[in-house]
Amino acid sequence: MKTIVVLGMHRSATSLVARTLHSEVNMGTNLLRGLKDNPKGHYENVDIIRLNDKILAKSGGWWDNPPSEERILECSGVFDDDMRSIVSKEIEKAEKMGLESWGFKDPRTCLTIDLWMPFLENPQFVVCYRKPLDVAKSLNLRNNFSIEKGLRLTEIYNQRIHNFMTKFLKNDEKV
Numbered sequence: 303m304k305t306i307v308v309l310g311m312h313r314s315a316t317s318l319v320a321r322t323l324h325s326e327v328n329m330g331t332n333l334l335r336g337l338k339d340n341p342k343g344h345y346e347n348v349d350i351i352r353l354n355d356k357i358l359a360k361s362g363g364w365w366d367n368p369p370s371e372e373r374i375l376e377c378s379g380v381f382d383d384d385m386r387s388i389v390s391k392e393i394e395k396a397e398k399m400g401l402e403s404w405g406f407k408d409p410r411t412c413l414t415i416d417l418w419m420p421f422l423e424n425p426q427f428v429v430c431y432r433k434p435l436d437v438a439k440s441l442n443l444r445n446n447f448s449i450e451k452g453l454r455l456t457e458i459y460n461q462r463i464h465n466f467m468t469k470f471l472k473n474d475e476k477v
Contacts, residue, residue, distance in 0.1 A: 303393055305422040306405030309412050309466075310430030311459040312365070313440035319430055320345030320407035328396035328404040339444045346408045349388050354410035357381060357417060365410050366447070368458050371465070374414060381417065389421045412459045415466050427470070429463055 306327050310316040317340055320329050330347030337344070355365070357377050363369030396404035403426075411418065419425070438452025447455075 303396065303423050304403035304405075305389075305425045306403055306428065307411065307415070307418075307422065307425055308405065308407035308428045308430065309415065309463050310409060311412065311432070311437055311456050312409040313437045313444070314409075314430045314432040316407050316409060316430045317342070317344045317346075319428055320405075323405060323428070326401065326403070328392060328399055328401050330392065330406060331395050344407075347388070347392070347406050349391075350406050350408050351410065353381060353384050353388065354408055354414050356384075357414050358410060365413075366445070366451075366455060368413050368455070368462075371416075371462065375416060378417060382421075385418060385421045393423070409459065412462050412466075415462075419470075425470075427467065429467065431460065434460070 306323060308316050308320050308323070310319075321342060323329060324345055329345050330350070332348045334344040334346040334348055334351065336342055357374060357380075358364050358369060360377050360380065361369035361373040363373070392404045392406070396402075434453050434456040435449075437456045438447070438449045441447045441452035441455070442449055
């Protein structure tokens with residue numbers, strides 16, 4: 303069973319990518335419904351959003367105030383049962399649907415992916431990048447964030463993706 307993980311900053315077309323994948327990949331049994339800013343849906347598993355929020359809160363931050371990587375890694379082991387349960391449920395659903403893969407998308411995962419990795423079977427990553435200024439403008443419209451805050455958040459998320467993918471690719475070469 304493959305695990306498809308969509309990584310990308312908020313407002314970076316991750317919903318579009320997840321929606322496209324959803325026809326062939328179980329992207330979740332409890333998906334966040336469409337909202338005013340994303341009427342076709344986010345294709346985000348609500349259970350994963352809630353767990354990522356718990357991880358970020360325990361680490362002293364939030365999606366728009368990311369804690370350090372070190373603080374997040376201090377949560378290693380704390381949420382293992384929750385992660386294992388979510389992954390098992392989604393794999394089981396994918397198998398019942400006759401699918402060969404399951405996946406998820408939640409931009410917060412850019413911050414928490416290291417904690418999820420031990421539970422992901424055969425992980426495959428789709429990374430979404432959008433010009434930082436375009437992300438910042440979109441966050442300004444949706445959340446009333448200053449352009450500076452949007453640029454700073456985009457830089458943090460993109461750096462975390464880069465850090466993770468660099469580690470992941472180095473580990474993959476050793477296999």
